[in-house]
Amino acid sequence: MIRNVRAAYLMLSPTLVWLLIFLVVPVGMIAVISFTTNLGFGGILYEFSTEAYRLAFSSLYAQAIWQSLWWSIVATVICGVIAYPFAYFIAHAGKWKNLLLLLVMVPFWTNLLIRLYSWIILMNNQGVINNILMKIGIIDEPITMLYTPFAVIIGLVYGFLPFMILPIYASIEQLDKTYLEAAEDLGANPVKTFLTVTLPLTFPGVLSGTIITFVPAVSVFVVTDLLTGGRLLMIGNVIRDAFLVEMNWQLGSAISLLLMILVLISIVVLMKFTSSEDDSSLL
Amino acid sequence: MAKDMVRLENVSKKFGNTYAVEQLNLDIKTGEFLTLLGPSGCGKTTTLRMIAGFEKPNEGNIWINGEKVDKVEPYNREVNTVFQSYSLFPHMTVAENVAFGLKMKKVSKQEIAKRVKEALELVQLANFADRKPKKLSGGQQQRIAIARAIVNNPQVLLLDEPLGALDLKLRKQMQLELKQLQEELGMTFIYVTHDQEEALTMSDRIVIMNQGKIEQMGLPDEIYEKPATKFVADFIGETNLFEGTVMDANPSFATMKCGGRHISIPNTGNFSKNERVYMSIRPEKIHVSAQAGEEDNLLSATLKDEIYIGSVTKIIGEFPDGQKVIAHGSRDILKSCTRGDQLYLHWEPADSVVFEMKEKMEV
Ligand SMILES: Nc1ncnc2c1ncn2[C@@H]1O[C@H](COP(=O)(O)OP(=O)(O)OP(=O)(O)O)[C@@H](O)[C@H]1O
Ligand SMILES: [Mg+2]
16 A cells, blocks of 8 residues: 555656646745845845735735636636637537547637737727727727727637637536436437536536636737737736836735635636536546 | 237438338237347347337338327337336436326326326335435346336337346246236337347247347247247247258258268248358257167268266267267267267257358358
C-alpha cells in the first residue's frame, strides 16, 4: 500500500515539479510582495505592511473590481444563453458538424486585439451599425456604443463565446442517446425530454463553459482598453497599471491575489451546483 | 376473443446494405407471452426497437392494438421497454426513475408514490429508492429498469434480456414474478432472451430468429420436440446431428445411411430416396446399454468418455467412422464398462427429426 502511494508520487513528480516552479513559487512571490512596503518606482522594502490592501479596497480600485465582476457575470450569462442552442444545433448538424466546429474555432487564429478593432469600426458613432440603423430610419441620432459598459459586454461576449460553445457542444455530443430514447419510451415528448433529461445531463458542460468563460473574462484588459479607450476599468487594467504605470508592485500583487481568490471562490461555488453525489462533471 | 395486440407485416430493416430484419411476419395476441430467441446479432433488439418506434422499418407495417403505427412517435405508443442496456437516468434517484413515466402521464402525486413503492417492492429494491442508479450493481439496475417499465402498466411490454445480469437464484425468482404479473395484468410481453430454459419455461410461444428471419414459431414443446430446421434443432438444447442419405422412403420403413450405418427415420413423406438429409436426435432420447438387445435400430459405438452432470451422466460414444454421439444415461449402465468398451445405442425413430439439406451452404 505504502509502496503504491510512493510510486504514485514518483510518477506524479514531473507534474509536481512543474506546478511548484510555475504556480506555487510565482504565487508565493506575489503573496509575499503584496505584504511588503512600497519604496516607490517599483522598489520593495521587505517590511510588513498592509498598505497595498488598504489601497486595493479604496474606492477607485474596488469599483474596478466590482465592475469586472459584474460585467463578466453578465457576459458569461449571455454567452451561455447564446452558446447552448448554438452547440445543440452543431451537435445535431450531421455532416456539417465538423465544418461548423471549425468556424467556431477560426477566431482563435487571430489575436483578440485585432478582432476587437473591427468592433470599433462597427460600433463607432459613424460606424456600420449606426449608419445602417439611421438609413433604415430606426434612429435619427447615432447611438453612442463605444466607451460604454454595453461595448465592454459586447467585447467580452464576442471574445469568449467559443469557450462556452465548445464544452457545451462536447457534453451534448457525449450524451448517451439511449437516455433520450428511454425518456421517449416513457412518454416524454421532445420538449419534455429536453427539459428533464438533455438539459440536466449536459449541465456539467454548461458549468465548465461558465468557468472557462468567466475566468479569462474577469481579468482581460484589452476589451476595456480598446472599446472604451481606457475610460472604463476592469481588474486587468488596474493590475497592469499598478505594475507598469504606477510602478506599485505591492498594489499590483495585492489585487492579483484578490482576483485569484475571487476566481477560486467562484469556481468552488459553481462546482457545488452539480457535484453533490453525481460525478459526471467534465471538470 | 384474443385479438392481435401487435402485428408485424413483411417488416424489413436494413442497416446499410445488410438486412438486420428481413420480411418479418408476426402476430402477437393480447395477453400473450412471446419470446424472441436467437443468436447474437439476429435482429431481436432491432425488432423490439421497431415496435417501440425507435427504428423505422424500410418496408412493411406494424400495428399496435389495431392501430397502424408508422406515423406514431415512440412517446405516443402504448408500449414500454426494458432496455438491454438499462438506460436508467443517471441524474435521478431510483424512485425518480421509476416515477418518470407516471409523471409524464400526469398521474397524481399520491398515486405515483404508491405505485412506485409497489413496483420497487416487486423487484425487491424498496430500500434503494433514494439512491442514484450508478451506485447499484448491474443486477439491481436491471431490476430498476423492469420496475420503471412495468409501473406504467402498458398494454405491451418489450423486454430485451431483462434478467441477463442476475444470478441464477434471483433470475428464477424474477422469472416467476414476471410471469405471474404478466398473467395477472393480462399484459402482452415480447421478451428477448439468450437463456433457452427461460424461454422454454416462461413463454406461451417462441419465435426462433436467425439472420433477421424467423426460423420457427411455435409452442415451447413444439420447438424443442419438433424443430422445423436444422438450425433450430442445433440452437435449442443439445442434440446429435447426423448427415446422411435416404435409403428407403417407405411409409412403414424409412432409413438413412450415415457413415456406413443404417438408421431408421420417421417417414413424414417429405423425403425421397437418395436425398441428402440431416437427422437430429436428443441425447436424452437415446437408450444406452452394455449388451446388445433385441431392439430395432440398434447401433454400436465405443465408449469415449462419461461426464457426470448431476441427475444423469453424459455418455460420449464414437461410431466406427469417428462420428461422436452423445447420450444421457444412468451411471449403473456404465458400472461394468471402461473406456474403449462396446456400447449399444437405440432410439425410437419417432423421437428423431429429419431435415432436408437446403442449408448446405452454411456448413
Ligand atoms: N444502428 C445500427 N447501425 C448499423 N447496424 C446495426 C444497428 N443496429 C443493429 N445493427 C445490426 O443489425 C443486426 C441485428 O442487431 P440486433 O441488435 O437487433 O441484434 P440482437 O439480436 O439484439 O443481438 P444481441 O443478442 O447481441 O443483442 C446486427 O448485425 C447489428 O450489427
Ligand atoms: Mg440485442
